Amino acid sequence: MVWWCRDTLNDYVNIQLLYPLWLGVTVTGLFIWWLIGCLSRSGNNGKDLDKWQIMFIVPYTIYIAVIIVMIGYSSLFAGVSLVGGAMLGMVLIKRRYAWRVFLLQVFLILLAIVSPYLGIDLPSLRQLTVIYPMLDTPSYLNYNEVMAIENAVAASAFESATLDWDSMSELQLSSTFFWRLTHVFLALPKAVFIVYMFRTLLLILDDSKKEVLLHANQDELTKLKNRRYGLTQMKQVLKSVEDHQDISVILLDLDWFKEVNDNYGHEIGDRVLVEVAQTLLQSLTDETIISRYGGEEFLIVLPDTNHDTAMIIAEQLRLSIAKQTIIVDDNISFNVTASLGLYTLTHDERNCIKQACKTPIQKEASQSLVIPRIIKSYSSKRANRQTPTAQLPHDICQRLICMADKALYEAKGCGRNQVVSANEMLAAENNNIKVLYGT
């Protein structure tokens, strides 16, 4: 538009300066976009600001400061940038940081306002060009034209029609001061209020999101994770577990639970489930995934736990539940027992499954890595980046649970109130991991 009207605007816009300016802004924008893309891949669990967020906030704050200093804190441009930036920041980055930056920017505005009265002469675009409403259409006037109009207005206001330079600048300074103060009282609180309202709105949305998620992921009765969420977390653990780590899965089922319901009623049955859930929570670490898998069945996933340790943990759980006394009333109390089926997927087995389940593309990629040593040293870094990492099959969770379930079935068959390991069952049958995937 400016380029198109360059003949008309030539007096007010330095077209020669505009091209490099546009180019500079575009290149800088693309660079920041690229930088954000690169840095956003390195997450930090949302505890602090990510590097890319700092890279976002710092230039933006400088940008706002420059706008405020150059164009003026009261301009539409500065207002939209300030409030819009804070709102966008609250959506994109941690809200408390966006809030702090916004308040810092407000502080900058206040500083810009009082600076002339502290003897600091800041550069202002007003000295170069201004937007002046004339004949209902905004038009650009240069500084001299504006000064001429202002002088004429000032002169007509005084009978003598003459003003010396000192009283003129004093007049300007005091009118500016009045104008600035008006903005401080009217515009800034408004901006703070809008951003505060927006923040409150986001907080309300956050709370309702948390509540929805809680209900979607939690078992209403025991307050443990529900089956769906337990499985989701199990999948995540299987993905993130390191190459040398084993992972163990326990299925725990209460014995003769139907009889508890029949003898003492569903309410007592419910209480048993709640108390068993509490025992599980108290006995296991925070890293353990405990979910209610079915009616009186619990799924426990122990990340980075080998078979022997998992057996000890399972046995301790069995004992803790058996020791727990459920008091119905002063005269009636009873104990429940549980049967547990355990399966440990060792890191070796996991790697075998990964290898067996590689897609043809992945196999081809890994075969192409069998290359002379000299070339390998140069290309290994690159190849590592390009080779798609072998994934575990998508139904791995179900298969592991199925193995634990077989052991649980065995425990029930052998008289209940015991722990059975599927790994030991397989070893006794001289079977191995092939059972898992039949390969």
Ligand SMILES: Nc1nc2c(ncn2[C@@H]2O[C@H](COP(=O)(O)OP(=O)(O)OP(=O)(O)O)[C@@H](O)[C@H]2O)c(=O)[nH]1
């Ligand atoms: N109170 C209560 N009972 C439940 C709940 N969910 C499932 N049940 C009951 O749990 C009982 C499970 O019975 P079964 O599957 O026969 O198992 P069991 O009696 O524990 O026998 P084994 O598992 O073979 O030792 C059923 O009677 C269900 O009604 C629940 O949320 N609350």
